[in-house]
Amino acid sequence: MKIGLFGGSFNPVHNGHIKIAEFAYKTLGLDKIYFIPTAISPFKKKNQVAADNDRINMLNLALENFNYNSEVSLFEIKRGGVSYTFETIRYFKKKFPNDELFFIMGSDLLPKFHKWEYVEEMTQSCQFVVYKRSKNINKINAKKYGIKIMNNPIFDESSTKVRQGQLALVDVKVNNYIGNNFLYAKEIIHSLLTAKRAKHCVAAAEFAVLLAKSIKYDAKKAYYAGLFHDICKELDENESRAFISQFVENAYDRKLFPNYKLHQLAGALWFKHIYMNDDEEIYNAIKIHTSLALELSTLDKILYIADKICDGRAFAGVQKLRQLALENFDECFKQVVQRNIDYNLAKNITFSDEQNEINNKWSK
Structure with missing residues (x-):
């Protein structure tokens, strides 16, 4: 033979x-x-x-x-x-x-x-x-x-290219299997994003773990939601809409998909269709991590807080919010939502009726 x-x-x-x-x-x-x-x-x-x-x-x-x-x-x-x-x-x-x-x-x-x-x-x-x-x-x-x-x-x-995020090179x-076992996650993040953005994703993931443990939630889910939440943040508008259009109709309709929602939707779609992870809870958390929604899961709230006050975020009162997050999760969530509302209003940003309804529900 x-x-x-x-x-x-x-x-x-x-x-x-x-x-x-x-x-x-x-x-x-x-x-x-x-x-x-x-x-x-x-x-x-x-x-x-x-x-x-x-x-x-x-x-x-x-x-x-x-x-x-x-x-x-x-x-x-x-x-x-x-x-x-x-x-x-x-x-x-x-x-x-x-x-x-x-x-x-x-x-x-x-x-x-x-x-x-x-x-x-x-x-x-x-x-x-x-x-x-x-x-x-x-x-x-x-x-x-x-x-x-x-x-x-x-x-x-090459295996190196796969570990850098070129997942179409494998069966x-x-x-x-790679997606559902969260393989090569950090390597992909550091390859597809700038060092600054990747550092933020890691920081959000690590703070999400602290939050999860403080309220007895699944720390692994929290970690990977944080790690991947900004995977498409650095795409420009055209790149984002072109990517989204592969999976969603009317991706170029700015009323349906305003610019501020693009990176969260693109990131969720990347997680589901490119990384091929089947976890719907993580998918949904990434999908609304900027805008939120009228109905939220625990993971949605964890990711929102982690993104806004993790290490690297610097603003007056951030340390108090971090401490509050670990002591009174729900109160911290309300305060972080309100702070985000105030921040955007100070920049003369006008909220849609839908966003106002979401903001009012979760800041009260």
Whole structure:
């Protein structure tokens, strides 16, 4: 049998990984391919990695539509520690002593391949195969160690891009898993937003947790509502309306969707349709975190307060409000609503009848 060994952190597995595996399977005439998630990659020791269980689950989801003989090997994860290739090859050589092994790796690893531990042993017991990650490839080590270079298309997908918020690069089932397990949340926030806005989101999330704990509410929900509430804050009006129009009719109607409501609606839609999180309570809290509504959940109030008085907000009386929030949640909510009304009136902002009704209900 011809057996492919495809290792990596798979943090997360993306469409490019699957395309590479399919290309290698057909090109090399494999009979089976093993996907081998690392415990700790020797090339990525400093990077934060999703939990082993999450990476395994995402791999299994991505492989549901993989039309070739495949299996996820837990050898490196069960072994723990830094994952070194020579140990993996020894394991599979012992398991399949009479079969051909093909170790599949990216061309970016070629330049330092000669420095790998037990390189001579590995190349004698296993055929190394490289997939191209760029047009320019250092072929010195390929020639020296008899490494095959596949003539594959260069795929643009990368796990880094996914962790930065390009979630369309993964299978929809993987995307849904990422969203519903709140994976890569902070990385996405810091990639899609400016440092100042991301800092505010983190501060709102942290204060939301304090509020939640003070009234015995779900701290995890509060945290992620705070973290994602301004995910679309930095889109301009045209960008916001264009994004909203993908999911909602009449997005360009300014009466239906005044400017001050755009970022909250866009943020909620991003959370639901791009991050693919199914939590309706968080979705609704983000959707009204600026305007509020006539009916509010506990999370709606937590997010509103956290956004307005978290660390980084500086105005006279903010410290007293923070203390009050942890002692008398409902009274603080009323005072924060009233302060926001006063702030906007001082800027000569005219409220709609709908907004006046909301303001009057929650400031009393």
